[in-house]
Amino acid sequence: MSYAPDMATRADGGRQRGGRRPGDSGTREAILTAARAAFAEHGYDRATIRGIAAEAGVDAALVHHFHGTKQQLFARAMQLPLDPDAVITELTAGGPDGIGERIARFFVGLLSDPELAGPIIAMIRSAVGNPDAARMLREFYTAVVIRGIAVRLGLPDGELRASLCGSQIIGLAVARHVLELPALVAAGDEALIAAYGDALQRYLTGPLP
């Protein structure tokens, strides 16, 4: 299965909207530039498609036409190698059974591929170094990833449970791929998937005090 954004070709539709030609790749880029600035300045929650469209000199419908939903626009603007909503839908489709291993397998694999991991590590680096970037990542991660998992699984205390998972996934990214702790670098992916999968499963479906 592929988690790559599936809208890559939608921008070639060629319909005429707003003040510029939709086929103009400069317009698509202008929207992404405006989106990056808006997310950085206002955070994920308060940035609006309308505001981003105005900044790029197009109408909001063209932003959706080129870049999909707000979370898809964010993923593109940050050059994330995936469509977060599609990933979460796929990972949670099987319900709570085995969800820990599926999430662990996805992230261990994703982070082990330098090309895919690069933009994610870059976003964590920015967030750790800069409060505006931290707010942006916090709001995106909470609104899209954590609440997405919590709502789709329908578990009580779902946001806390998904946040516990989130903290372990961030810790995996930093410890294995930034600090490069030797035992984690040397460990096989399957060993890590088993260990982290068990922990994530318990965070999501085990007892909470």
Place this chain on the structure above:
Amino acid sequence: MSYAPDMATRADGGRQRGGRRPGDSGTREAILTAARAAFAEHGYDRATIRGIAAEAGVDAALVHHFHGTKQQLFARAMQLPLDPDAVITELTAGGPDGIGERIARFFVGLLSDPELAGPIIAMIRSAVGNPDAARMLREFYTAVVIRGIAVRLGLPDGELRASLCGSQIIGLAVARHVLELPALVAAGDEALIAAYGDALQRYLTGPLP
């Protein structure tokens, strides 16, 4: 119990060694400055007490007299609010039973105290932003914390097990105290200690593939 470095008063012994007066706080500071530079340039493993002493213009015995072991010198140079070896000795003293909760309780509490957490968060920030700082933290964390826990507990695969714990502790620090994920900020310390304690216990003593 207190994890503060217990050598704070040792520097007042007033014995005459090397080329400078031991009571000279300028000498103590010069050693710490030389230590910070050496750890940053050479990493934790390859920095030597002898080299640090030479850089500070004193003999190695005076470095030990003022600042204890290499790991204690590192903790002081980085302004860590604890003596890592003393902490690990205390946490592992009760053996494997309940070790997960003891480690979780220690780190959740430490990180919740802004004054104590500040230098630790600062070290993580530096490491995420800078490869030399990453190497320094990796080597210190591996040599002192991870191997310290692994050796004292005497568990098979101890370094991998302690590194899995390390990744969750780093993830807790980043997710709750840097990104400030709302559900983790809102959660009570006891709830987090229970959830993380269970995961850390399984990383240390549960089955590994």
